[in-house]
Amino acid sequence: MEVFGIPIQAMMGQLLIGLINGSFYALLSLGLAVIFGLLNIINFTHGAQYMLGAFGAYLLMNHLGLGYWWSLLLVPILVGIIGVIIERTMLFRLYKLDHLYGLLLTFGLALMIQGYFRHQYGSTGLPYSMPEQLLGGINLGFMFLPKYRGWVIIASLIVCLTTWFVIERTKLGGYLRAATENPQIVQAFGINVPRMITLTYGFGVGLAALAGVMAAPIYQVSPQMGADLIIVVFAVVVIGGMGSIMGAIVTGFGLGLIEGLTKVFYPEASSTVIFIIMTIVLLIRPAGLFGTQK
Amino acid sequence: MKLKLIAGLVASMGMLAGVAQAQISGNVVKIGVMNDMSGVYADIGGPGSVLAARMAVEDYLKESKSNLKVEIVSADHQNKPDVGSSIARKWYDSDGVDMIIDVPTSSVGLAIHQVTKEKGKVHINTGSATSDLTGKDCSPNTVHWLYDTWMLAHGTGSAVVKSGGDTWFFLTADYAFGHALERDTSEVVKASGGKILGSVKVPLATQDFSSFLLQAQSSKAKIIGLANAGGDTINSIKQAAEFGIVKGGQKLAGLLVFLPDVHGLGLNTAQGLNVTEAWYWDLNDTSRAWAKRFTEANKGKFPSSDHAGVYAGVLHYLKAIDAAKTDDGSKVVAKMKEMPTDDPLFGKGSIRADGRKIHPVYLFEVKAPSESKGPYDYYKLKQTIPADQAFRPMSEGQCPLVAQK
Numbered sequence: 001m002e003v004f005g006i007p008i009q010a011m012m013g014q015l016l017i018g019l020i021n022g023s024f025y026a027l028l029s030l031g032l033a034v035i036f037g038l039l040n041i042i043n044f045t046h047g048a049q050y051m052l053g054a055f056g057a058y059l060l061m062n063h064l065g066l067g068y069w070w071s072l073l074l075v076p077i078l079v080g081i082i083g084v085i086i087e088r089t090m091l092f093r094l095y096k097l098d099h100l101y102g103l104l105l106t107f108g109l110a111l112m113i114q115g116y117f118r119h120q121y122g123s124t125g126l127p128y129s130m131p132e133q134l135l136g137g138i139n140l141g142f143m144f145l146p147k148y149r150g151w152v153i154i155a156s157l158i159v160c161l162t163t164w165f166v167i168e169r170t171k172l173g174g175y176l177r178a179a180t181e182n183p184q185i186v187q188a189f190g191i192n193v194p195r196m197i198t199l200t201y202g203f204g205v206g207l208a209a210l211a212g213v214m215a216a217p218i219y220q221v222s223p224q225m226g227a228d229l230i231i232v233v234f235a236v237v238v239i240g241g242m243g244s245i246m247g248a249i250v251t252g253f254g255l256g257l258i259e260g261l262t263k264v265f266y267p268e269a270s271s272t273v274i275f276i277i278m279t280i281v282l283l284i285r286p287a288g289l290f291g292t293q294k
Numbered sequence: 295m296k297l298k299l300i301a302g303l304v305a306s307m308g309m310l311a312g313v314a315q316a317q318i319s320g321n322v323v324k325i326g327v328m329n330d331m332s333g334v335y336a337d338i339g340g341p342g343s344v345l346a347a348r349m350a351v352e353d354y355l356k357e358s359k360s361n362l363k364v365e366i367v368s369a370d371h372q373n374k375p376d377v378g379s380s381i382a383r384k385w386y387d388s389d390g391v392d393m394i395i396d397v398p399t400s401s402v403g404l405a406i407h408q409v410t411k412e413k414g415k416v417h418i419n420t421g422s423a424t425s426d427l428t429g430k431d432c433s434p435n436t437v438h439w440l441y442d443t444w445m446l447a448h449g450t451g452s453a454v455v456k457s458g459g460d461t462w463f464f465l466t467a468d469y470a471f472g473h474a475l476e477r478d479t480s481e482v483v484k485a486s487g488g489k490i491l492g493s494v495k496v497p498l499a500t501q502d503f504s505s506f507l508l509q510a511q512s513s514k515a516k517i518i519g520l521a522n523a524g525g526d527t528i529n530s531i532k533q534a535a536e537f538g539i540v541k542g543g544q545k546l547a548g549l550l551v552f553l554p555d556v557h558g559l560g561l562n563t564a565q566g567l568n569v570t571e572a573w574y575w576d577l578n579d580t581s582r583a584w585a586k587r588f589t590e591a592n593k594g595k596f597p598s599s600d601h602a603g604v605y606a607g608v609l610h611y612l613k614a615i616d617a618a619k620t621d622d623g624s625k626v627v628a629k630m631k632e633m634p635t636d637d638p639l640f641g642k643g644s645i646r647a648d649g650r651k652i653h654p655v656y657l658f659e660v661k662a663p664s665e666s667k668g669p670y671d672y673y674k675l676k677q678t679i680p681a682d683q684a685f686r687p688m689s690e691g692q693c694p695l696v697a698q699k
Contacts, residue, residue: 010512017504115332122595123336125525127560130536137538143508146536218536219501220528220558224333228499263505268468270505271497 006264013143014264015257020149022256023156024211028229029236029248030160031207034167037243038180038200041091042099044106046233047226048113049205052079053212054221055117058128068131068217075213076206083205087198110227117223125222152214159210160249167245176200235278241291251289317620319390322363325351325608326391328381328406329421331370334499334525335398337554338598339421343396344368345591346601350608360616367391371402373498378402382409392416392621393611396604400424400471410435415623418611420603423523423550424474425686428650432693435623437630439651440603441572443471444686446549447478449570449657449679454517454547455486462547463515464493465506465530467522472496475521475549491515496522503530507537516544523550528558535563552598556672561663564672569658572684573599573639574673577656580638596670606637610645643681648693655684 006014028050035043056075060066066074086109094101130148137146167173176196179186183193212226219225236255240247255274262273269276281289327347329339344366351364367389371378378397385391386409393416397403403422410417411433418437419427425442427433462483466472472495480490491513494506507530510518518534520527527548534546548555551569575585575596584605588597610630615621618629627649635643635651643653658673666672688696 007512010508013508014505017502017508020504021502118332118336122554123333123340123525124338124554124558125528127558127563129560129562137536144538144542146538148536149504218533220525220532222525222558224499224525225501228501260505264509267494267496267506271500 009142011264014260016140016143016145017149018257018260019253020153020256021259022253023153024215024229024252025233025236025256026160026249026252027156027211027214028208028233029240029252030163030245031204031211032233032237033240033243033245033248034163034207035201035204036237037245038176039091039197040095040099040180041102041201042106043201043204044103044230045086045110045113046106046205046208047228047230048110049079049083049208049226050212050215050229051114051117051223051226052082053209054128054216054219054225055121055212056209057213057216058126058221061128068213071213071216072210076210079209079212080202080206084198084202086205087201091201092194092198110230114223114227121223123222123224125220125225128216128221130217148217152218155214156211159207160252163207164245164249232274235274237288239274239278239281239288241288244288244290244292247288247290317622318362318615319392319621322365322390323393323612323615323621324365324367324389324391325611326382326385326389326394327366327368327396327604328371328378328394329368329396329398330373331368333373335373335421335523337558337595338524338552339396339398339600339604341368342588342592342595342597342601343421343604345588346597346605347395347608349588349591350605351612354609354612358613358616360612362612362615364612371397371399373399373402375401375405379405379409382406383413386410386413386415392623393418393626395419395607395611396421396600398422398600399469400426400474401469403427404431404470407431407433407436410623413623416611416626418607420600420607423471425478425691426470426474428646428648429686429691429693432648432691432695434649434695435627436649437607437627437645437651438649439607440599441570441655442650442685443475443478445572445655445684446475446570447482449655449684450547450549450568451479451482451519452486453568453570453657453677454545455483455488459517459545459547460486460488461491461515462488462517462519463491463510463513464519464521465503465510466493466495467526468495468497471523472521476519479519479521479549493521496526498526500526501529503533504537506530507534507539511537511539511542511544517547518544519547519549521549524552524555527551528555531559531567532563552600553596553670553672554598556660557596557670561661561666561672564660565662567660568676569660569673570655571599571658571673572653572655573602574656574658575602576671576673584638594669602639606635606639609637610635646688648688648691648696650685650688650691652681652685654681655679 057071134148179193187193240251263270327344369381395418397406398421400422420440423443425444427438464476466476556564614629631645640653645651657677
């Protein structure tokens with residue numbers, strides 16, 4: 001059986017790979033959407049924070065001998081703390097100003113962080129080996145699925161859905177959403193709004209670092225890794241609707257799939273297809289697929 | 295804006311009297327090192343090339359007692375032809391630069407090659423691979439020093455076909471270099487009796503190759519030829535291991551692999567790869583001694599063959615200026631071609647009328663982790679291809695400069 005001249009088995013393989021890439025888009029765009037939705041900051045440092053996650057895993061492994069699973073736990077916390085420091089010392093001054101200021105600050109920070117790592121570690125990147133438990137793969141009949149890639153899909157789905165649930169369906173999430181609508185009133189109810197916002201930023205940054213740790217064994221741990229990805233992820237967030245949590249998750253996975261198909265039918269366009277979709281979506285629905293016009 | 299003019303050392307040994315005899319524009323020879331300072335190819339060239347050029351200037355002035363004043367500037371072309379050509383124009387038109395060296399990324403290399411010809415200056419290319427620089431696009435102002443796609447294709451390509459890899463599928467970087475490398479390798483494979491089953495063009499700096507690898511896998515080709523470079527090659531090799539492609543019986547042929555790439559992959563993943571290079575630090579005593587000096591000044595990172603090419607290229611360029619007593623671009627390149635080359639890293643060699651620098655080329659195999667005895671001890675020599683066989687014969691290159699003769 002064939003679909004558009006491609007054997008159906010090969011097609012299934014490509015779709016699955018699209019989903020795997022989609023998991024990274026979803027995880028990263030989720031962090032961005034949380035930060036934008038609740039802080040109104042366009043966090044251009046996100047790519048650098050993702051890179052910090054991967055480097056964090058590398059450094060823990062080589063200096064402290066801590067393996068992948070420890071990194072998965074510790075690195076998001078450590079990088080999250082760096083995020084909290086950035087928020088407390090710099091970002092909080094910008095909330096009342098235009099979006100552009102936050103964008104410029106975070107973009108500048110990203111360049112500085114990437115520049116520092118390039119200076120220290122070079123541009124080629126560093127090797128990071130896969131955890132032993134996830135070596136090898138499973139033969140699915142239509143393709144060979146490396147266990148690690150399977151784990152990436154599952155882990156990313158769990159993290160995405162949990163985050164969505166906490167923000168959209170719990171009391172804590174309710175406070176957060178209320179605080180972005182009207183911080184004064186929420187403050188009046190005795191909730192420490194600035195601290196909540198700081199922690200939210202730390203959480204969003206931690207998500208980027210988590211994606212970075214998960215990426216370390218499959219991509220090269222290099223200073224550029226975030227910069228290459230962040231533009232695509234921004235397109236994902238824009239298509240999903242700035243600040244929409246579910247939008248970020250669904251578009252992340254969806255665009256991974258579309259990109260995967262492009263790689264089969266017209267590989268030359270695989271690095272551009274997401275931007276073409278972005279243009280079309282912005283023309284038809286300026287607020288994005290899941291966004292609401294304010 | 296991103297143009298970083300790191301004014302290098304100004305070597306001023308002689309007084310004006312010595313300089314006045316030779317016709318040196320602005321009384322100073324200005325060398326521009328242009329490459330990828332921050333992207334996928336930055337460890338292959340990058341700041342290391344500036345260091346190599348500086349070492350060459352120091353060594354030349356010390357040994358020859360020449361009175362030349364030499365200055366080095368550098369810039370980041372970001373792998374973009376438009377960025378590269380506008381820097382080159384500014385350098386040649388208003389900054390008094392006489393020669394541009396390095397320039398990896400074939401699309402940028404071809405652009406600088408054109409600008410240099412138009413302005414009558416000198417371009418010594420050590421970083422780009424496309425064999426078109428000395429083929430149909432050849433120029434009287436360019437010397438192509440280190441390697442090219444024809445050489446890579448014949449070195450690695452024929453070795454792989456000989457050892458039984460007779461069906462190929464290419465993962466090709468989608469720009470001038472990848473296209474040229476795929477074309478040249480396909481010719482070698484077909485000429486040696488092999489077959490090409492297909493190819494896929496991958497955008498530069500793609501993160502995830504799994505989709506393309508899967509296409510290569512389903513082609514059932516024995517060899518997956520990687521017509522890419524730098525970070526792209528690293529990612530494709532790493533992910534091929536992950537998807538069990540090598541275990542499934544297919545082999546990878548990295549057509550352009552540099553020493554820093556092997557370092558980034560780690561020997562565990564890279565072992566067994568065939569690599570064709572024109573220079574390696576562990577070839578002989580002089581190359582080891584030079585590599586030691588370089589490494590100490592380069593934060594422990596060993597030199598790539600590109601760095602060696604920049605060093606040797608600058609040496610020969612300065613020699614030619616002193617011999618021709620001018621820094622006029624066309625005259626200097628003519629002198630460079632006329633004089634035999636002789637330097638500590640590549641030994642004795644020559645530059646052909648089409649601009650191709652000729653030297654022996656080596657086919658290496660990447661060592662297994664157990665065979666490696668020290669830092670960057672990665673290659674074992676399998677075969678030396680003599681200088682007269684390593685590069686495309688001039689008669690096949692269709693270079694108009696040669697046809698005129």
